Amino acid sequence: MAVPHPSSTFRAVVTGASSGIGMELARVLARRGHSVILVARRGDVLEGLADELRGDFSVEVEVRAMDLSDPSAVATLCDELAEREISVLANNAGVATFGPIAELDAAGERAQLRLNANAVHDLTLAVLPQMVARGSGGILMVGSAAGNMPIPNNATYAASKAFVNTFSESLRGELKGTGVHVTLLAPGPVRTGVPSADDASTVDDLVPDFLWHDSSRVAEMSLDALARNKMRVVPGTLSKAMSVAGGYSPRAVVAPIVGRFYGKLGDGA
Structure with missing residues (x-):
């Protein structure tokens, strides 16, 4: 099998x-x-x-308003999902911070790691056990091009996304044939709509328009790839460049260059 077809019991x-x-992603799944x-x-x-x-x-829609950086909330959700018929899990929740980690809020950095990595x-x-037992299911991991280097x-975010990237591809090896x-x-920068002059961020200022990718298109691409069991989706020019740089360029050269760019994001935060 593969990703189960929609049904009255699957979620x-x-x-x-x-x-x-x-x-x-929610809109595309519901549309399908x-x-x-x-x-x-x-x-x-x-x-x-x-x-x-x-x-x-x-379609049926259920809401779970909770903070996945809170281990007790994650435990509650895990207990529920283990007893439900889950067809697709889109591990998308995540946050990022910018600036020297010694100057950032330590509690916030710990919460970021719990959300970006532990909750995933x-x-x-x-x-996973029910999917393997059933012989079908789909898990979409939202990592980041930032996790390649x-x-x-951007230390906590990059490290947490490195975990997601590696965990995802390791898991694929274990699940082959199941x-x-x-x-x-x-992804790299992803934008929903066009920011106004009032809400444009430092990221908007520093990243040219042609390097952004539209979130609705990214969602379509990702779920199509999941249906085909494609290993990785890297949308957009900047994402591909970061993947290549992370895989083939000397880290001693790349890290200071990228770090200076992300330092500017911290200055504007």
Whole structure:
């Protein structure tokens, strides 16, 4: 088998569904007939999205408003998902910080690691046994091009995404022939719509428009790749360049260059 077809009992789970790629993944899954469980901190946004998906696509939508940097919340969700029929798990939730780690909030950095890496690991372990036993299922890991190299001034994020990237591709090797698909999405900058002058960030200022990739297109590409059990999706020019640089360029040369760029992001945060 592969990724199960939509049914009344199966659910596709999307973490970080309140914005960006996560929100678009939820929309694409619902458009394709999948009932979904939306997970993020902002319950009001999730409820609005749930109403949209129910109205537009006539699917079942459940909301789980929780902070996945909180281990107790992750444990609660894992216990639930282990007892449900989960067809797709989109491990999308994540945050990033910029600047020298010694100058950043230590509690926030620890929470970032729990969200970006530990929650991904725990949720995957919760749904994997049922998928293997059933011989079908799909796990989409949202890593990052940043996880391919050391990045000064983005240390926690880059390291956490390195875990996701490596975990995803290692898992594929273990699951070969089981019917369970695993795909890694490793994007660079992804934009939803066009930012206004009022809400444009330092990232918007530093990254030219042609290097951004649209989140709705990224979601479509990612779920198509998951259906085909493609190993990795690297959308956009900058993502591909970072992947090549991370794989083939001397780290002693690349890290200072990339670090200076990310240091500018910290200066504007």
